[in-house]
Amino acid sequence: MPAVDRILVVDPERCTGCRICEAACSYQHYGEFNPRRSYITVLKRESDGLFVPMVCQHCAKPLCVEACPTGALYQYGSAVFLDKSKCIECRQCVNACPFGGVGIDPVTLQVVKCDLCGGDPQCARRCPTGAISYVRADLVGYRRKLEGAERLSRLTSLIVPSGGG
Amino acid sequence: MSELSRPYGGYAGRILRVDLSSGRVSTQDLPRDWARLFIGGSGLAARILWEEVGPGTDPLGPDNRLIVATGPVTGTAWHTSGRSVMVSKSPLTGIWAESHFGGHFGPELKYAGFDALVVSGRSPRPVYLWVHDGTAEIRDASDMWGMDTYETTAAVRDDVGYPAAKVLSIGPAGENLVKYAAVITNSHDAAGRTGMGAVMGSKKLKAVAVRGFGSVRVADPDRFYELALEARDRVLGSDQAMELRRYGTAMLVEVKQAIGELPTYNHRSGVFEGFETIGSHHIRKNYWVATKACFACSLACKKKNLVRGGEFRGLFSGGPEYEGLYAFGSNCGVDYFPAVLKMNWLCNRYGIDVISAGVSMSFLMELRERGIIGEDLLGGVDLRWGNHEAMIEALELIARREGVGDLLAEGVREMARRIGGEAERYAMHVKGLEISGQDGRTHRSAGLTHAVAARGADHMRGLVTVDQLAYRDVAAERFGEDKADRVVDGYSEDYKALAVKMHEDAYAVRDSLIVCWYSVGWPPLFWVDDFSRVLSAVTGEESWSDVGEVWLAGERIVNLKRAFNVREGITRRDDTLPERFTREPMPEGPGRGQVVDLERMLDEYYELRGWDLETGFPTRERLEELGLSDVAEELAGAGKLARGGGGS
Ligand code: SF4
């Protein structure tokens, strides 16, 4: 049986939109602060207060890997990595990914993607609210169930307000 | 962008200049000595305003400047490094104006390559500014004139074709030169105070949009990142910070009710019988939907609320902050939270300062109750305590400057002048700025802060919380064990001058870095030694690792703002409080019977500042010690410099 690896889990409900994850990511990879060089992007819709951190999902059936003609993108454990030495900058992967998980660096104009910071993803490490976490894949399902239960009980209390109104 | 132009780490190295009269856009390198002497943010802007806006300049004329400034820490990953400041000469007060705001605009301006934006002149037609990647374009905004700030933001983003552009904009209040018009960004973040929206309106500048792909580079990234991690952990480890994350600044409603400092009925009282239903526990339980943060903030004090039933069913909005809850709530006798949320939301859409609008309305309510004004003046708007329908109506009129709204739009000082007679007694302002949600009678240092702050009755530049909230440990650290008990006694004048001076200097640094009030002022988690470490790691300028140098920079900035005001004619006579605080004992609550002995605190304060006791002018000696010889020279030329080395 293969070892169960850890995966990045995003919980938009906890996200405050502070973008520390973006700043931390750019620092980790470039030694400077520049959200546009970050591999994680917090999408915002101010009008309805929606904040969703978007990052490579390290899919089990990655379309980027399928699209890549040179094998520069490859799977290892439960993650997807990019081998820059093989990449010909054709950008097929950027187009193929349904999540915007592969991007173009605005400074070098080269293809870039999340590399899980070598096993200690800084976005998860720095996020002040727990909106991003790096957890064992087999525990994610259980955690989701717990969260779902919590959400359900919150909804019920909205329908039957406990006083006031 | 050349690396050479960056004076130190952390800075973008350039100032963007836009003259709306000629349509000229240019850039200027950030002078190294300005960075060293004034840090950035509010300090840097003070230097620019001092040099470019001479005495007597019409705040709504083309010669006034509108400055948006960031600091060396802005746009990094240090806790709360997303704040920025707007600086100008105020149309409301005629003196120094600064208004800080959160969100994401400031970092984006740095990424676009600029530490500051300085706008001069006046456009012949409505325009907006599109700042991107080292340059800027002035674009037509004729179609946007008349829109509210939400519509404007959407229209501008559409026009530049970039949905993530960060936008500052004004609504109809700014266009109509409401004296306390605000500038809004990120839907609910406001540069609210001192009428920055009217300055934009006078320049026919509807909005500023910015996008940047550049980086902020700090001098010592590894050390800096360590400090940023440590700062984050300090915030997450603080129970008070986490309580603030849970309840937002609204929690001050209950805190201040408990200490008798919740301004009620036009600052007549410090306790409000209806506080519970505008308080944070009620809000959290019944209306709260989400918690949001400004850029890089681990605390996250911002709240989004939804009204699920009743008159305002369906209203979804950010805020209000404590100041909105006091200004539209207790101070006007309103205890219905959805109405306060509605008024706050209208202010965000129309671009109106919440505090000045609330206090202007409570002023008329009191005058009416006392029979000082007649019904005719109100033009059918039934402004009386607790009538939120009339207040909503009044806000609409203020934004359009129609009917009684045209009078309200002037702010209480000018309203009192027009009404005449006894009205001035009830006009709650200092130097023309409406008083924020504190009361010197039950929080003495707040009285002194209101009286001496450079922009008028201001709580952000010197508010001491160690006395207000009785942080005895912190007081002992800052003032010494022997003084701590006197310092934390909010009903005593003892050591309050010392405390206010110290906090003004520290906050001047905070406002120049720029970092947020929350976690520096309250809860008191970061102080000048932290600023010293952060500044040296960011800039690489070694002298900042000397805490004394950082304190000195704070004092320098406070003095420069004072010099700006003195040049405009401010003297000790203007460093005052409404009679209500100095003569009318607090009528009820825990602080019953208290009044402020302002003159005693003022004497001590000038003495500590090295300003003249009689005039309040700075002295040559002190200005020279602070490296402001040229400022001393100019004040001397105008006959506004005091002799001698101290206040006596
Ligand atoms: S880049 Fe996109 S497609 Fe590829 S693994 Fe990540 S999320 Fe999946």
Ligand code: SF4
């Ligand atoms: S650091 Fe966490 S809370 Fe902040 S934007 Fe990223 S995911 Fe959201």
